[in-house]
Amino acid sequence: MRVLIVEDEAKTAAYLRKGLEENGFTADVATDGETGLEFARHGGYDAIILDIMLPRRNGFEILDEIRRRDSQTAVLLLTARDQVTDRVAGLEAGADDYLVKPFAFSELLARVRTILRRGHARQPALIQIADLEIDLSGHRATRAGQALDLTPKEFRLLSLLARRAGDVISRTVIAEQVWDINFDSGTNVVDVHMYRLRAKLDDPFSRRLIHTVRGVGYVLEDCGG
Known part of the structure; x- marks a missing residue:
């Protein structure tokens, strides 16, 4: 399974990448929104872990662009913004799940696996x-x-x-x-x-x-x- 991490905080991105690779995933990292969108367009990822507050393009803009072209790739929003309105906005924009920082990696891993299972269920027969x-x-x-x-x-x-x-x-x-x-x-x-x-x-x-x-x-x- 291939996962794209779009996260501008270097320590968080490295932590996620290491944890995912230790659990059998292949992970790429983009540290700004524009690069993340380019990776998402051409990388063939099974899931995307997407921060909202990013330089160059924010996570909502990236999510909107992804969903215009791709209804299948699983997207988990990962952000410090914990207001209910932010969560609702993210889910309505097409995110499969929403996790607030700080987080436990075990929870993130469980959520990624869950949305991947949902994504496979959505594939047309x-x-x-x-x-x-x-x-x-x-x-x-x-x-x-x-x-x-x-x-x-x-x-x-x-x-x-x-x-x-x-x-x-x-x-x-x-x-x-x-x-x-x-x-x-x-x-x-x-x-x-x-x-x-x-x-x-x-x-x-x-x-x-x-x-x-x-x-x-x-x-x-x-x-x-």
Whole structure:
């Protein structure tokens, strides 16, 4: 599981990162709102721990931007602001939970695990893009009513692209999410598997759904036409 910590207090950020990594998470840190938003847009995180009072952009602005593009990523607001009105504002803005400083790490860890479980429950069982249908629970995919004969890795790759349809996903993020390994950026394993997936998903049909963004990564979307 990958977690983004957006926290400008260095000691708190280091404490969180160390604790999360000791409990099996991979954690990144951003120390200002603008950097945090950039990480959130492109990092493919399962959860975000977000301070409200941040330089450059505050947590509410970041949360609003995240929810415009992504209804699934779990977000925990972590802040010294303990008024009921602040908590209500955070939850209404789309946060999954709200924890007030000072806090016990054990409570934060329990809350992160809880909102991650909720997030998995929110994942749709069926994703449809143009004439492509993906049954996530049944591990089946069809296009124009025809079953696609996908390997487990190909299905996982397609599922990642579909869950973030319309977003360009970098090769590094794909390697981390599909293979659970940080591949050297020079490897072509992602490109090889993408080639094989395209041969099954796109080549037999007139309209392509997987597109390459040169120098960046791949995106699954229906461009029409």
